[in-house]
Amino acid sequence: MKVLVAFDFDHTIIDDNSDLYVRKLAPDGKIPAAISELYNNRGWTEYMAAIFKYLHENQTTSIDIEQCMLEIPFVDGMKELFSYLDCDLFDVIIVSDSNSVFIDFILRGAQLHTVVHTVYTNPAYFNEEDCLKLDFYHTQDWCDLSTVNLCKGHILESHIKNQKKKGILYDIVAFVGDGTNDLCPCLRLKNVHDLIFPRVGFSLIKKIEDPQVESSVVGKVIPWRSGFDIISALKQATETK
Numbered sequence: 001m002k003v004l005v006a007f008d009f010d011h012t013i014i015d016d017n018s019d020l021y022v023r024k025l026a027p028d029g030k031i032p033a034a035i036s037e038l039y040n041n042r043g044w045t046e047y048m049a050a051i052f053k054y055l056h057e058n059q060t061t062s063i064d065i066e067q068c069m070l071e072i073p074f075v076d077g078m079k080e081l082f083s084y085l086d087c088d089l090f091d092v093i094i095v096s097d098s099n100s101v102f103i104d105f106i107l108r109g110a111q112l113h114t115v116v117h118t119v120y121t122n123p124a125y126f127n128e129e130d131c132l133k134l135d136f137y138h139t140q141d142w143c144d145l146s147t148v149n150l151c152k153g154h155i156l157e158s159h160i161k162n163q164k165k166k167g168i169l170y171d172i173v174a175f176v177g178d179g180t181n182d183l184c185p186c187l188r189l190k191n192v193h194d195l196i197f198p199r200v201g202f203s204l205i206k207k208i209e210d211p212q213v214e215s216s217v218v219g220k221v222i223p224w225r226s227g228f229d230i231i232s233a234l235k236q237a238t239e240t241k
């Protein structure tokens with residue numbers, strides 16, 4: 001038996017939004033209006049790239065950014081969940097609209113990087129001047145539920161297809177998330193044994209419970225508050241299947 005557990009990152013693994021958290025490094029913690037205006041619900045990569053440029057212009061270093069990321073708390077029970085998932089039964093991936101540098105700092109800081117098979121996110125790097133640079137994961141025009149730079153559902157399906165080509169078939173696929181941008185992958189889970197984990201009190205659960213959406217949900221919906229809830233549900237699902 002093999003189970004794929006796909007995670008969102010911000011407000012799912014960590015208990016904050018890494019992109020919004022980093023703004024505290026700006027002078028007085030404030031971002032100029034001209035940069036704030038770049039924020040768009042259909043994609044925030046350009047907004048974040050402008051913030052990183054602004055931080056660099058104000059002498060923020062890669063070390064400052066790393067330290068800032070390491071302050072962000074994990075969601076209760078997430079570290080325990082990752083320890084539970086660290087075995088052959090599970091493959092763990094992350095699909096996030098944050099960026100590769102932030103996720104790498106945080107996973108390595110907690111020694112969790114070895115548990116994660118692949119991180120799908122916007123590629124980022126520090127250039128020779130130590131300014132954080134950011135790019136789109138991909139450019140998409142097929143999904144209205146997703147941002148223009150990252151369709152989590154497409155990424156999840158591609159991962160499953162690529163694994164199948166290597167002979168790895170998943171008996172259960174689980175998606176753990178919190179936000180509006182996590183609805184697309186949840187709707188692509190087409191097996192009744194698949195598991196949808198929307199975080200209680202966040203926007204994904206409201207979307208899933210919307211009567212117009214609910215009828216297209218096939219996987220079993222398990223609202224969660226902590227990583228411990230997810231451990232219990234996965235134990236039950238893998239023992240009973």
Ligand SMILES: Cc1ncc(COP(=O)(O)O)c(C=O)c1O
Pocket residue numbers: 008009010011017019020044095096097098179181
């Ligand atoms: C600026 C910004 N970054 C990241 C995210 C979400 O990232 P993730 O896909 O890791 O939850 C959001 C969600 O609205 C956002 O506004």
Ligand SMILES: [Mg+2]
Pocket residue numbers: 008009010011012177178179
């Ligand atoms: Mg999120």
